[in-house]
Amino acid sequence: MYAIKTLNNIAERGLSEFNNENYVIDTDSEDLGAIVLRSFNMHDMKFDKNIKAIARAGAGVNNIPVSDCTKRGIVVFNTPGANANAVKELVLTTLMASSRNLFDGVAWTKTLEGQGEQIPKLVEAGKKQFLGKEIKGKTLGVIGLGAIGALVANDALDLDMDVMGFDPFISVDTAWTLSRNVQRAMTIEQLFANCDYITIHVPLTEQTRGMINEETLSIMKNGVHILNFSRGELVNEKDMSVALEGGKVGKYITDFPNETVLKMKNVVPIPHLGASTKESEENCAIMAARQVKDFLETGNIKNSVNFPNASLPFTGKRRVTAYHENVPNMVGQITSALSNYNLNIADMVNRSRDNYAYTMIDIDNKVNGDVIPYLEEEINQIEGIVTVRII
Template sequence: MYEVKTFNAIAQAGLDTFTDDFEINQTDEPDAYLIRSVNLLQAELPESLKTIVRAGAGVNNVPLGRATAQGIAVFNTPGSNANAVKELVVSLMIATARNLFEAHNYSDEHTEADVSQRTEKDKTKFNGTELAGKRLAVIGLGNVGSLVANAALALGMKVIGYDPYLSANAAWRINNRVKRVDSIKNAVKNADFVTIHVPKNNETIGLLGTKEITEMKDGAVLFNYSRIGIVDNKAAVKAIRSQKISHYCTDFGEPIIADQEKITITPHIGGSTLEAETNGAVQGANTVMNYLEEGDTTHCVNLPNMQVPFETAYRVTVIHQNVPNMVGQISTQIANREINIENMANAAKEKVAYTVIDVDDLQGKDQEGLISALEGIKEVYKVRVIKHR
């Protein structure tokens, strides 16, 4: 029996996904955490914990370095809220193009008896533009960016895309009418709208700043529905005040952009739909089960992604440092106990590696002794033995 502890409100459909081999919220020493936005950065992680799965895309609320050192695999659920974010961005493109925010404020301030006559006279102040024929630059063509790009094409827009890390799977999702360019400068230089959809890491913090905004078309509209810090908010405020850009919409508020005319802040609601929460919970539950029952690391953010068919009676998984001779040391410890290796797979992600060893039989073998010996290798973080169900 595996134990799962949840944080935040996990959609019931996700909880219902777990099989009878999993108990939910029955202990404070679980095998898995299934979370949403709870802040674990300062939390003590129990020794029993083997995985943390975030029902959502971002994992900036998880202490990745500490989790890795404890041999805890951390996952997200990419794509589960992509459609929700896409629809919000598209709705904001329409709202800014048609000056809906300004029109609402006007109507809210003019509720006197002659409002119909007055608004009929003044409505030309809010003349907007149509999206058809306008140019959209999409920075990042992954799960969200590809959907935004395709939706914009369906609205009759011209779409330019930039993504130097575009995967083969992501490329298949993108309409071939999306023109791909080789730099942010070439993407934004003639765009009426610029939207950014990239993960937050050392390479993307400040990705769109003063230099990039300077290259943008005067009066362009800018969107940040990725993470705070990817757009330099100081540069965005300066561009708004100088009328370099006409509107800035973001899902991530901070004091510098508060109470600024022509800046619209939504309260981190990009993925907040009933459907997205259900998708994330179901995907998260399946991720927990696949990792605990098979050692599958698909969508793992701190380990290499591996999906190895489990066709033997037992599987040994080892999370360890990516240094020379680790596979040799691991296989030697197994061979010393006269255990036959049927299959072995190994992969690395930066400084961390993951080794999967399938063995024919551990019946009558000293499993605890094997685990102890493998964890005795100083570069090893965690060892698990999984019995095929």
């Protein structure tokens, strides 16, 4: 039996995936199998020695000590794409609303309360200060064409916008979903120079931190609107403030307000609502639970941020999984241990990621239960082995 601990309120539809006798939810069991969470900060948390997996019901994993988990052999999952539609809808909503000065107009209209019959005349006289512009025929630049970026790009085309995309690491799966009418920017500078609106959909890394800064802003069109629903740190806030004040940037729409952002001119601060829909929370919870369940029951790994993805059809016979250093002869030593017990290999997969690798081996013949602890111990004795499981 596996104990599953939750560190945030996880949608019931996700937890219902753990619906058989092999699981118990929210327990302090000594045999804790996995943790499912959203934004809980785990950096100061002590890890149970038996924990095998952590699943973040969302995309970002900065609240999880991923490096430490990697060294301990704990798989960390996230749920890319599960909240993509929710974020896409908010991106397009705010793109149109900010272009029409809707937020400022609504806020101004509310100040007319108490002026009775004069309100209609005041509205007609004051509406000219909120003259906006239509997005039809304008060019939208999409930086990052993952699950969210691709949806934004495709739907913007349906709104009669021209769309230019930049992503040097686009996956084959995403490329299949992306409309052929999305123009490809060969460089990010090309996108900066040609777009009326720019929306950012990349992870925060040392390479992307502060990617919107004085230098890149100088390349852009005057009055450009910039939308940031990825991470606040992608934008140099000091440089953005100067650009807004001088009119280089017409509007900055961000899902990550702070004291500095709230003082900026022409900023649209959104209280981190990108994935805040019932449907998104349920999708993320279901995806996280299924990934954990599949790993615990079969050893298969999908959407891990620290382990290599690896999958084999599970036959129900014995399966050996080993997480180990990515060095020569590891697989040979593991298979030698199996041969010591006259076990024949039916199928095998070995995948590496940076300094570590993950090996799954299916056994062709039945394995006497008494053999398992000895086999597991023998594999554990191999230098470079981090964790071993026999399923």
